[in-house]
Amino acid sequence: MTKRTSAKYKLDRRMGENVFGRPKSPVNRREYGPGQHGQRRKSKISDFGIQLRAKQKLKGYYGDITEKQFKKNYFDASRMKGDASQNLIGLLEQRLDMVVYRAKFAPTIWAARQLVSHGHIRVNGVKCNIASRRVNVNDVVELGSKAQEMALVIEAQSLAERDIPDYVVPDGTSKVTFTRVPKLDEVPYPVRMEPNLVIEFYSR
Incomplete structure (x- = not known):
């Protein structure tokens, strides 16, 4: 992590x-x-x-x-x-923490990484705590039962500032399928x- x-x-x-x-x-x-020189003319x-x-x-x-x-x-x-x-x-989009973030299971990429490292995420029904794991096409990523009730997850799912992209297909509110590897113009x-x-x- x-x-x-x-x-x-x-x-x-x-x-x-x-x-x-x-x-x-x-x-x-x-x-x-940032910093005291932040406003100076850029070279x-x-x-x-x-x-x-x-x-x-x-x-x-x-x-x-x-x-x-x-x-x-x-x-x-x-x-x-x-x-x-x-x-x-x-x-990069195939990283497990990124799929969790794209699925709106977490409000930020850091929160997604924490969810994974704390064992709240399952891939094809098996618990996985490795954020950098590469998710394959048609893999199913889901929240553990405890995570579904976490305030962090509920907050993320209510965020209006971003949508779930087409290559991450939700099944209810706690499960998604990674359907394809996206191209640059598909990534939001x-x-x-x-x-x-x-x-x-x-x-x-």
């Missing part, structure tokens, strides 16, 4: 975008970066800086997973057939993601 090491919305301020699409994001009030960013920024944004969106895990997804995506950037997005990101720049960053 990846521990959150910095303030959740610091990424938003650094990127100047509401990366998680949350109504409480400070970017909704002020778009400049031109190099190609490397643009690629690094794209990587930080994508990595941060998925709960700031470790560099080792993120790089492993890049290597796996590069070895697969087809467009490596599309493959990378597909692999609140901001524009550029996985092609992430591939360029790692393949330098």
Whole structure:
């Protein structure tokens, strides 16, 4: 499990975008970066800086997973057939914690990861506490009986700010089926993601 090491919305301020699409994001009030120098004029960013920024944004969106895990997804995506950037997005969306988040079982990706690590999630009827586990097509992900009554879960299911995407098909309120690996344009990101720049960053 990846521990959150910095303030959740610091990424938003650094990127100047509401990366998680949350109504409480400070970017909704002020778009400049954090710190006393946040309002100074921005200098031109190099190609490397643009690629690094794209990587930080994508990595941060998925709960700031470790560099080792993120790089492993890049290597796996590069070895697969087809467009490596599309493959990378597909692999990230197949993470168990992400499917739990997409299913609206948790209000944030960190809460989804906590649900998994505490043993509240079952995959095809078997308890799983590994957030990075790769969910396969047609796998059924469901909440444990205790989790169904948790305030956190009830809050998540009532959120109007996001919908369950087409590739995660609900069966009632406590069970979903992962029906296909999505493409970039199918993933409901609140901001524009550029996985092609992430591939360029790692393949330098």
